[in-house]
Amino acid sequence: MIISPPLLKTAQGNQSDEDWLKGLMPFESKGNYPISSLLAWHGGQHIEHTDTGTRGEPVRAIADGKVMFARKPSPLTGENAKPDLAINGGSSDGCAIIKHSTEIGEGLEGQVEYYSIYMHLKQVFVQKNQPVYRKTELGSVGQCNSNNAMHMEIICDDDNLKKLVGREKGNLDLSKDGRMDVVYGDMHFYLPAGATFYGAQPSANSQTGAGTPAYISTTPLFISMRFEKGNCKMSTRQENPEILGEYTCIGNEIIETDYEYNLYKAATTLANRNEIASSAMYELLRFGRVINIDNETAIPAGAAPHWRRVNYPDGQGWVNLNAVSIKKYSDADFPHWMGWNLIADDATPDSQCNSPTLLGWLDSDGDKKYTSKELVQVLGQDKVKERLSRSICKFPTEWEVATLNTRYEWIKTESDLLETPLDTDQYENFIKLITALCFWAEADLGITADHWHFHPREFIGHFRKCGWLSPNELIQTIPITVKKLSETTFRSENIGSNTAIQTRVNRWGRHLNIVLRKYSIDNTIRRVFFFANVWEETGYLRLMVEGNGSQASYAPWYGRGLIQLTHLSNYQSYGNYRGFVTRQITGQFSALGWDPEQLIAENDHNCIDTAVFWVNPSASAIGRNILIEADRGFSIDVALQTARGTNGNVSIEKLNGLDGRLQVAYYLKYILLEDIPLQDFEVLTFTWRRSSVKTGQRVVRGQVKRVFETGNHSINVDILARRPL
Template identity: 70%
Template structure:
C-alpha cells in the first residue's frame, strides 16, 4: 500500500515521518475524533489550513482509487448562494469520496478496500467514476463553520475491517502468533509471566542463560522491535494496573546501532552454529519468526534462540524472544497494547456517544457524569486525545438525511452534558445546515450507514509502514520511456513510439505480474516499508532485468541474454559466463552464487548441470573449476561440484527475487556491508551513482538508473507532483552529463 496525507508539504531538515505527518494533520480542538465536545459521534478529523489566495490548499487523493461521489461546491454568496450553507458562519459543501482497492499483504486477506471522504471543499476538480492516483489534486480546502478547514474520514465495512486489522475482537488473541500473510512495520512480542531475564548476554546459540536470572517476570510484558535507518530500537510495555486497557512504557528505548545493517552477518554466524539456513535465521532476527513459510526451511521449535536486551520493571536484561510460550506479532495485527481498540458497543440509535468503553475513559472524576466543562478539559489532554485517535469505532454516518432527527433530537433537551440545549430556531438551523451537507443516499457506496471509522492521521501513519505493492502500484514503478540518449551534454528520454523504447500499461502488467508476489516478499524481507529504499532498489532492478523483458529463446527474463556467451567487449565474461541465471540483481560470479547457496542451504545437485548455450558442451560439470570472482580482484579457481545448478536462480521465481535482496544486504564495501547504508541517506545523484557502482560497476545503464530512481522517488515518496508529461533536469556529479528525466506513466 502506498499512502500519503491529503495535504503535502516538504519535510523540514531531518524531520521524522511522524513529526512531518503531525504538522500536516494536527489534532485540533474542533472536529475531535471520534467524538465532539458535546459527546456526539464524529467520524473524521478536521484539518485546518492557513494559505491565502482564492484557490486554497490543494487537497490530494491519499492513495490510488476510483471516485465514487463528487459534488461541486455550492456558492456561499451571490445570486445562486445556498443560504443554509451560510449558517454558523458558513461551510462549503464540496465533497469527494474515493474507493481504494489495494493490498497490504499476500493472499485474500491481503486484498482490502476502504473509502476516503473529503468534505468542505471550495473547489472540486474530479468527477464520479474517474480513476485517480495518490497525490492527484481533488479540489481545494474550503470553509468549515467559518474556519479554513476540511473534514476527512476513512471508513470501511465489516469484511474489510477484519482484513485491515486482522481481527474483529477488541483484543488480540495472545494464545497464538499474529498474521503470517500480512506482516509489516514494527515487530511485537508477548512475554507471559514467568519469563526469565539474564544480566549478561548469553552465548549466541544457548537456549538458556548462565548463572542466576536477574529477573523473572511476574506480569505479562510486551516488547516492541523497530528498525530505523539501520538501528534497532527495543521498547517494553506493561498494563497500567490503575487504568484499564492502558499500557505504559518501561524505561527508555534501548538502541542498537547498525543492528539492521549487520543482520546478514549476524544471521549467518548464528545459523552456522545451529545448522540452520541463514536465510531462515535472518527472518527470525528480522521478524521474530520465519514468515515466508512456503519458501523457507522452517526453524524447528526451540532450535535457535533470539536473545535481545530489553527493559523489565526496574531494570534491563537479556531474554530469549524465541522461547516457548512467547508469541510474535507485527503492526499488521494492530496490537491492543500499542493503543489500538475496536469499539462497537453503542447500540443506541441517536448520534450521542453511549459507548461504555469510551465513557469510562472520559470520566475523569469517576462520578459517571459528563459535563461540558469536564469533557472540554478531558479532551484537551494529550493522553486522552492519543487514546481516542487509536480507537477504531463503529457507529452511523453523520451524512444520512433520513435519520437526522432520530440522531439529533437529544440536543434539544437539557442535561448534565448539554447545559444549554438548542432552542427550536437553533435546532432548525442546525438541521438545515446538516441536510445541505449530507450525501449518503446520493453517494450510494454499497456499504451500510453503520460502519467502521478510523482516525485519518492514525490510519495514514500506520499504513505508511507497509511496503507491499498492489498490481497497479507495482506496474507504475515502470516508467513509460525506458531509454535515454547515449550522447550529448544533456541526456533525454527516447520517446519513439515503439515497443523497444516506450512501454504500455498492458505490456508492463505482462512483464512484472508473474514475479510480483515474490518481489513483494523480497521488499518486505530486505527493505521494509521505507519508500526511498524501495525506489532506489527497484530502479536498479528495472535495469538489471532489462526492464523486465522476457523475449524468450536465448533472451530469457532472468538469464544473461545469450546464456553467458563470451563477449569480446567484456573480456571478464570468459571467467563467469557459465553462471548466467542471474535473478533480479546480478550474482554474476561463482563466489556470489556459492554464498547465496549457503545462505539458503540450496541442496546439492545430483544430476547433470543444465547447459542452455548450444551446441557447446556443458561448461559446468563434476570436474569444472570456476573463478570465484574476477581474477584481477583476487578471485581464485574453485571446484563448483557438487553445489546446486545455478540455473535455478533464473528459473525459480522466488529465488530470482530473493537473491536480489540477498545481494543488496550482503554486499560489502568500504563502509561495511548492506547497500541500505547508502539508500538511507538523503536522496542525491551522487548516492545513486555510488549504488550503481556497488550493483554493477557504475557504467552499465548509468543514465537510465539515475532516471529510473528520480522517477520512482517522485512516484513512491511524497514530493507534491506525480505523473503527467513533466520533465525535470537532474545533475549527476561531473563529468557525467545532465539528465532530463521524463515522468510520464505507462497508460
C-alpha cells in the same frame, strides 16, 4: 499500499515521518475524533489550512482509487448562495468520496477496500467514476463553521475491517502468533508471566542463560522491535494496573546502533552455530519468526534462540524472544497494547456516544456523570487524544438525511452535558445545515450507514509502514520511456506497453513484495534506489538471465536472478546462505554441487531473492550494506553510490546503464515520494561516459586498449507517470 496525507508539504531537515504527519494533520484542530465536546459521535478529523501564498495548497487523493461521489460546492455568498449553508458562520458543501482498492499482504486477506471522504471543499476538480491516483488534486479547502478547514473521514465495512485489522472485535488473541499473510511495520512479542531474563548475554546457541536469572516476570510484558535507518529500537510495555486497557512503557528505548545494517552477518553467524540456513535465521531476527514458510525451513519456537536485551520492571536483561511461551506479531495485527481498540458497544440509535468503553475512558472523577466543562478539560489532554485516535469505532454516518431527527433529538433536552439545549428555531436551523451537507443516500457507496471509522491521521501514518505494493502500484514504478545514450546522442526508448508490464508484474509482483519486506527495502526512499537499479539490471523485469551469458568468459557462472549472481564464489555464497543441498553431480555445475538453472533461473522466488545482494556487505561492490547509502535521502550522489553498489565499484564512465538508473530514480521521486511534478519532465545533469562506444585509448601492459571517456550530459527526464489499464 502507498498512502499520504491530503495536504502535502515538504518535510523539514531530518524531520521524522511521524512528526511531518503531525504537522500536516494536527490533533489541535477543532473537530475531534471520534467524539465532540458534547459527546456526539464524530466520524472524522477537521484539518485546518492557512492557504498561504498565491495559490492555496490543494486537497489531494491520499491513495489511488475511483471517485464514487463528487459534489460541486454551492456559493456561500451572492444571489445564488444557499442560505442554509450560512448557518454557524458558513460551511462549504463541496465533497468528494474515493473508493480505494489495494493490497496490504498476500492472498485474499491482503486485498482490501476502504473509502476516504473529503468534506467542506470550496472547489471540486473531479467527477464521479473518474480514476484518481495518489496526490491527484481533488479540490481546495473551504469553510467549516466559518473556519478555513476541511473534514476528512476514512471508513470501511465489516468484511474489510477484518482484513485491514486482522480481527472483528476485542483484543488481539494472545494464545497464538499473529497473521502471516499480512506482516509489516514493527514486530511485537507477548511474554506471559514467568519469562526469564539474564544479566549477561547468553551464547548464541544456548536456550538458557548462564547462572541465576536476573529477573523472572510476574505479569505479562509486551516487547516491540523497530528498525529505523539501520538501528534497532527495543521497547517494553506493561498494562497499567490502575487503568484498564492502558499500557505504559518501562524505561527508555534500548537502541542497538547499526543492528539492521549488520543483520546479514548476525544471521549467518547464528545460523552456523545452530546449524540452520542463514536465510531462515535472517527471518527469525527480522520478524521474530519465519513467515515465508513456502520457501524457507521453519524455525519452531524453542528450536533456536533469539536473544535480545530489553527492559523489565526496574532493570534490563537478556530474554529469548523465540522461547516456546512467547507469541509474535507485527503492526499488521493492530496490537491492543499499542493503543488499538475496536469499539462497537453503542447500541443506541441517536448520535450521542453511549459506548461504555469510551465513557469509561472519559470519566475522570469516576462519578459516571459528564458535564461540558469536564469533557472539554478531558478531551484537551494529549494522553486522551492519543488514546481516542487509535480507537476504531463503529457507529452510523452523520451524513444521512433520513435519520437526522432520530440521531439529534437529544440536543433539545437539558442534561448535565447540555446545560443550554437548542430551542425549536435553533434546532431547525441546525437540521437545515446538516441536511444541506448530507450526501449518504445520493453517494450510494454500497456499504451500510452503520460502519467503521478510523482516525484519518492514524490510519495514514499506520499504513505508511506497510510496504506491500498492489499490482497497480508496482506497474506505476516502471516509467513509460527512458533516454539511452547512442554514441553521443540520447534517444528515447519505450519501455513497454501497459499490457506487457502488467504481465511481468503479475509474474514477479508477489515475490518482489515478499523479498522487499524481508530485506527491509520496504520504505519509499529505499525502494526508489532499489527499483532504479534492478529495473535497469533486468530490462524492467523482462530478463532474469544475462544475455549471451553462455558465451561469457566466466560461463557457466554468468548472471542469473534479479540482482544477477556472477562468478562461482557468489553462487557458492548464495547457496550456503539459502541452505541448498550440495551433491556429487557431473557436468558444467559440478564445482557448485547444485544446478543454478533449476534453483535460480527457473525458480521465481529464488530468482527475486538474490536481492539479498543489497544487504550483504561482502557481496555488495562497495563493501557495505547498500541500505546505508539509500538512507541518506534523495540526491544524485546517493543514486551514484547505490548504482556502484549494484553494478560495480568502478570509475563513473564504467558504470553500465547509469543513464537509465538515474532517470528511473528521478521518475520514482514523483511516484513513491511526496514530490509534486511541476511539468512532465525534469532536467538531469550528470557525468558519465561521453559516448556509448569506447572512443578513448589507454596503454595497458604495453598494449593499446579502447576505453570509455568521461563527458558531461544534460537531458530532460520524462516523469509522466505510467497509469494502469
